[in-house]
Amino acid sequence: MEKISVEKLKEWALNLKLDMSDSQYATLQDEFDILLRQMDRINQTIDTTHVVPMSFPFDVTFTNLRDDDEVEESHRDEILKNAHEVMDGQIKIHKVVE
Amino acid sequence: MGYLDQSLEKIHQDLKEHKVTVTKLVEEAIEKATKLQKECNAFVTFTTEDALQKAKELDQKEITENLFFGIPFAIKDNYATKNVLSTGSSRILNNYLPIYESTATDLLNHADAISIGKTVLDELAMGGSGLSGATGVVKNPLDPQRLIGGSSAGSCAAVTAGVVPFALGSDTGDSVRKPASFGGIVGFKPTWGRISRFGLYPFAPSLDTVAFFTRNVKDSAYAFDILNGYDNKDMTSFNFPKEKVYSKIDGNLKSPKIAVLKEIYETISNPEIKNKFDHFFNQCKKLGIQVDLISIDKKLYDTIYATYMILSCSEATSNNANLDGVNFGNYQDGNDIDKAIIATRTNGFGELIKRRFIFGSYFLSKENQDKMFLKAKKLRRLIVEDVNRILNQYDAIVLPASGNIAPLFEEVNPTDRLSDEYLLLENHMAIANFGGLPSITIPCIEHEGLPIGINITGKAFQDKEVLNLAYALEKMIGGNKK
Numbered sequence: 001m002e003k004i005s006v007e008k009l010k011e012w013a014l015n016l017k018l019d020m021s022d023s024q025y026a027t028l029q030d031e032f033d034i035l036l037r038q039m040d041r042i043n044q045t046i047d048t049t050h051v052v053p054m055s056f057p058f059d060v061t062f063t064n065l066r067d068d069d070e071v072e073e074s075h076r077d078e079i080l081k082n083a084h085e086v087m088d089g090q091i092k093i094h095k096v097v098e
Numbered sequence: 099m100g101y102l103d104q105s106l107e108k109i110h111q112d113l114k115e116h117k118v119t120v121t122k123l124v125e126e127a128i129e130k131a132t133k134l135q136k137e138c139n140a141f142v143t144f145t146t147e148d149a150l151q152k153a154k155e156l157d158q159k160e161i162t163e164n165l166f167f168g169i170p171f172a173i174k175d176n177y178a179t180k181n182v183l184s185t186g187s188s189r190i191l192n193n194y195l196p197i198y199e200s201t202a203t204d205l206l207n208h209a210d211a212i213s214i215g216k217t218v219l220d221e222l223a224m225g226g227s228g229l230s231g232a233t234g235v236v237k238n239p240l241d242p243q244r245l246i247g248g249s250s251a252g253s254c255a256a257v258t259a260g261v262v263p264f265a266l267g268s269d270t271g272d273s274v275r276k277p278a279s280f281g282g283i284v285g286f287k288p289t290w291g292r293i294s295r296f297g298l299y300p301f302a303p304s305l306d307t308v309a310f311f312t313r314n315v316k317d318s319a320y321a322f323d324i325l326n327g328y329d330n331k332d333m334t335s336f337n338f339p340k341e342k343v344y345s346k347i348d349g350n351l352k353s354p355k356i357a358v359l360k361e362i363y364e365t366i367s368n369p370e371i372k373n374k375f376d377h378f379f380n381q382c383k384k385l386g387i388q389v390d391l392i393s394i395d396k397k398l399y400d401t402i403y404a405t406y407m408i409l410s411c412s413e414a415t416s417n418n419a420n421l422d423g424v425n426f427g428n429y430q431d432g433n434d435i436d437k438a439i440i441a442t443r444t445n446g447f448g449e450l451i452k453r454r455f456i457f458g459s460y461f462l463s464k465e466n467q468d469k470m471f472l473k474a475k476k477l478r479r480l481i482v483e484d485v486n487r488i489l490n491q492y493d494a495i496v497l498p499a500s501g502n503i504a505p506l507f508e509e510v511n512p513t514d515r516l517s518d519e520y521l522l523l524e525n526h527m528a529i530a531n532f533g534g535l536p537s538i539t540i541p542c543i544e545h546e547g548l549p550i551g552i553n554i555t556g557k558a559f560q561d562k563e564v565l566n567l568a569y570a571l572e573k574m575i576g577g578n579k580k
Contacts, residue, residue, distance in 0.1 A: 004460075009456060012456050012459040012460055012463070013452070013456050013459075014440075015459060016415065016419075016443070016455050016456065016459055017422070017436070017439045017440045017443050018440060018443040018444045018447060018452055018455070019440060019444045020444075020449065020452055020453075024449050024452070024453070027449075027453065028453045028456060028457075031453060031457075032457075032460075035404060035407060035457070038401075038403070038404040039404055039469075039470065039473075041400075042400075042401050042404060042473075042477070043469070043473070045397045046397060046398060046401065046477065046480070048473060048476035048477060048480065051476040051479055051480060052476070052479060053472050053475030053476050053478075053479065054475050054476070054478045054479035054482060054532075055304060055475060056304050056334075056534075057290045057291075057304070057482070057531075057532065057533050057534025057535075057558070058290070058291070058534055058558065066330050075197050078197040079197060079425075081195065082193075082194060082195060082197075082425065082426035082427075083424070083425055083426065084423065084424070084429035085429075091424060091425060093424055093435050093438075094432075094433075094434050094435040094438060095434075096434075096435050
């Protein structure tokens with residue numbers, strides 16, 4: 001069975017833009033062991049070669065499109081109340097272009 | 099003593115006969131909620147002033163036939179409520195004031211129900227214990243040494259304690275139906291797509307369902323009537339006419355047949371509990387219900403937990419990628435935008451959901467997608483096809499909602515997940531989420547003075563039939579006395 005290294009876990013965490021303590025990574029490593037052991041068992045016992053993956057409970061196509069009505073809504077002030085810092089009616093963040 | 103631990107019908111009757119006012123009901127709810135908060139930590143936010151104001155207004159109006167008129171209720175804090183703190187029980191959203199109202203809460207507001215507050219959940223609905231909410235652990239009102247279960251922990255505690263007769267929850271794996279078992283109340287998850295999820299924070303949208311707690315089955319039927327129907331704000335909402343089932347629930351059954359899944363049922367390890375459920379099924383037979391203990395492919399059903407983990411963690415990772423604190427949420431600064439977002443998410447999320455996100459990232463990674471994510475989707479189909487095959491021959495699958503009473507906090511052992519009892523008996527209710535099926539838990543037996551529920555799962559879109567069977571069983575068990 002594949003053993004997941006803490007370094008790999010840290011890499012995935014960073015991809016998700018978050019970090020954890022060393023003891024938390026150790027707990028996660030244990031959980032991975034349990035789940036991957038289960039998956040190993042499943043792979044050995046259940047053949048899914050010709051099974052079509054199921055993404056939603058029912059095989060239906062949703063076509064609930066709204067009418068193409070022209071509406072004008074502006075909730076800018078309300079929306080900006082939730083932002084941490086606002087300047088000139090816009091959300092202010094660190095410079096992202098060097 | 100009070101009104102709020104009674105059925106909607108009884109409270110409504112007392113309102114109509116002017117034995118009580120809406121204001122008195124809200125005052126009772128607030129008083130009980132305050133007490134519950136001290137003992138069990140069920141609420142994140144109280145909306146006392148708004149509730150009392152609305153009660154005052156309703157007391158000036160004529161009482162309609164609508165059973166929700168003036169009824170205090172509670173809302174799981176993963177529903178967006180306009181201008182009311184909606185935290186998802188996560189530190190990352192602890193200052194978030196939505197500018198819109200979820201469809202479910204909007205429908206309840208329009209039905210003149212009165213929200214008294216938002217309840218604690220396992221952070222962002224990921225978890226089944228009530229232990230991981232940002233504002234602390236939720237305790238079981240029946241025994242505060244025990245957990246109430248989750249993720250809809252606070253809403254379940256509020257109905258269990260008689261604070262409100264109805265509370266909104268949400269159900270992705272069993273997040274309403276499992277706690278209902280530990281609280282000795284009713285928890286109903288309707289068919290996926292029957293109730294709009296607009297404004298319900300997405301956890302795993304292919305599984306998430308608006309669900310709720312009541313004190314009896316008929317109240318759940320009434321709540322379903324209020325909440326079901328098409329909503330063009332939710333693209334997975336079914337374009338069906340609104341269904342009214344409450345008046346059709348009479349408990350009369352025509353040649354009912356139920357299936358008990360042998361390999362799950364027989365994993366109950368406590369003989370006393372097993373005997374009590376055996377007695378329940380014998381009672382069913384005396385009522386004229388055909389009860390068949392049927393065999394299933396245990397190897398397939400053993401995959402429920404792993405399948406659920408892979409699907410739910412993968413969907414959750416993707417759905418919560420927008421929580422970065424920039425547009426909304428609890429922003430933490432850093433030297434640049436990347437460091438700021440890492441600081442925000444590291445500080446904002448609790449340990450459990452960080453681990454789940456990393457699981458999701460692993461399952462979705464290019465090298466693992468086929469062998470994990472796609473595999474889980476295929477297993478989901480095999481399980482659903484098998485469950486639907488059984489449901490084509492039976493009216494419902496009926497199984498204990500849990501193998502035991504609510505655990506003591508000291509007994510919680512998250513690593514004990516490979517035992518047969520945990521894998522099957524404690525996870526089987528996720529089949530209703532895999533298949534989008536209507537599923538309800540009602541109180542059934544007592545052990546050491548605490549409840550364990552029975553779960554009833556039926557065919558997709560047969561919400562009425564599931565409620566009717568549940569009502570018949572509730573009458574047989576002797577519930578719904580109030």
